[in-house]
Amino acid sequence: MRVLLTGASGFIGGHARRALDRAGYAVVPADRRHGVDFDRMLTVEDWLPHLRDIDAVINSVGIIVEWRGKTFENLHQRAPAALFRACARVGVRRVVQISALGADERAFTRYQRSKKAADDVLRGLPLEWFVLRPSLVYGEGGASAAMFRRIARLPVLPLAGAGRQFVQPVHVDDLVATLLQCLRSASGRLTLDVVGPRPLTLAEWLRVIRARLGRAPAPILAVPWWLAMAFASVARFALPILHPDNLRMLRRGNTADVAPLTAFLGRPPIGVEDSP
Numbered sequence: 001m002r003v004l005l006t007g008a009s010g011f012i013g014g015h016a017r018r019a020l021d022r023a024g025y026a027v028v029p030a031d032r033r034h035g036v037d038f039d040r041m042l043t044v045e046d047w048l049p050h051l052r053d054i055d056a057v058i059n060s061v062g063i064i065v066e067w068r069g070k071t072f073e074n075l076h077q078r079a080p081a082a083l084f085r086a087c088a089r090v091g092v093r094r095v096v097q098i099s100a101l102g103a104d105e106r107a108f109t110r111y112q113r114s115k116k117a118a119d120d121v122l123r124g125l126p127l128e129w130f131v132l133r134p135s136l137v138y139g140e141g142g143a144s145a146a147m148f149r150r151i152a153r154l155p156v157l158p159l160a161g162a163g164r165q166f167v168q169p170v171h172v173d174d175l176v177a178t179l180l181q182c183l184r185s186a187s188g189r190l191t192l193d194v195v196g197p198r199p200l201t202l203a204e205w206l207r208v209i210r211a212r213l214g215r216a217p218a219p220i221l222a223v224p225w226w227l228a229m230a231f232a233s234v235a236r237f238a239l240p241i242l243h244p245d246n247l248r249m250l251r252r253g254n255t256a257d258v259a260p261l262t263a264f265l266g267r268p269p270i271g272v273e274d275s276p
């Protein structure tokens with residue numbers, strides 16, 4: 001089976017590419033190094049030459065903040081929508097979209113809404129589609145995981161709202177196992193939240209990371225939300241991931257029922273304490 005993989009140079013795309021290779025799929029990477037820039041792939045016609053002899057498509061392109069001219073509109077919405085429509089036009093039967101937890105009817109940030117817009121296009125097409133909505137994904141090479149490791153190393157943890165927000169981190173191996181299952185599954189038309197086995201607070205998550213680094217728990221400095229938001233609106237210019245919208249999404253929480261993922265994989269996902 002020939003699989004076109006967008007975002008193959010990224011964290012999730014890279015893990016996916018290696019796993020697909022190992023499983024015997026013929027992977028056709030479609031990223032900027034291979035001449036595929038989403039900013040220039042906004043029409044169905046742009047995609048058609050890339051879909052010759054392709055059996056399945058996995059889209060793992062995305063950004064967490066808009067910067068250096070990259071926009072949610074092009075990268076999350078217009079280019080993927082054109083890709084999905086092109087798949088339907090030429091008869092690519094199977095498309096897996098890596099969306100994000102929160103890209104649902106309650107979506108309230110531009111990040112989430114732009115993801116949902118493309119997901120909705122895909123869900124309306126006559127093909128076997130899968131919309132995967134991961135929570136925070138951690139594992140070797142992940143930028144957000146590296147950021148949390150840096151925070152976890154601090155002697156005192158300055159956390160908005162004392163870090164009481166709920167997250168449900170999922171290991172990248174579980175996301176990749178889900179991708180492979182999507183390619184094998186007899187039928188599609190499935191939206192699936194890809195989450196770890198249990199919700200934990202951000203403070204607990206950082207405690208687990210510290211323990212894995214061989215460090216004792218650190219005291220938490222509770223930062224009021226207004227101060228965290230004020231800091232984020234300035235700090236985002238140096239560290240774009242600190243955009244206030246990302247704090248807002250964290251505040252809302254990032255959790256979901258794990259039962260559908262467990263049923264799909266035929267096993268529960270890896271726990272944060274047991275992950276590699």
Ligand SMILES: NC(=O)c1ccc[n+]([C@@H]2O[C@H](COP(=O)([O-])OP(=O)(O)OC[C@H]3O[C@@H](n4cnc5c(N)ncnc54)[C@H](OP(=O)(O)O)[C@@H]3O)[C@@H](O)[C@H]2O)c1
Binds near residue numbers: 006032036039063144
């Ligand atoms: N990591 C998480 O915790 C997490 C959680 C939920 C959902 N997701 C979603 O999962 C997907 C992958 O995330 P990730 O963590 O693997 O991100 P990542 O490591 O930043 O990778 C992003 C990928 O997008 C590509 N890309 C960026 N701009 C592009 C453009 N203009 N044209 C073509 N490709 C472009 C990058 O290619 P270059 O190397 O050329 O820049 C890279 O391959 C995203 O859609 C993200 O929203 C991630």
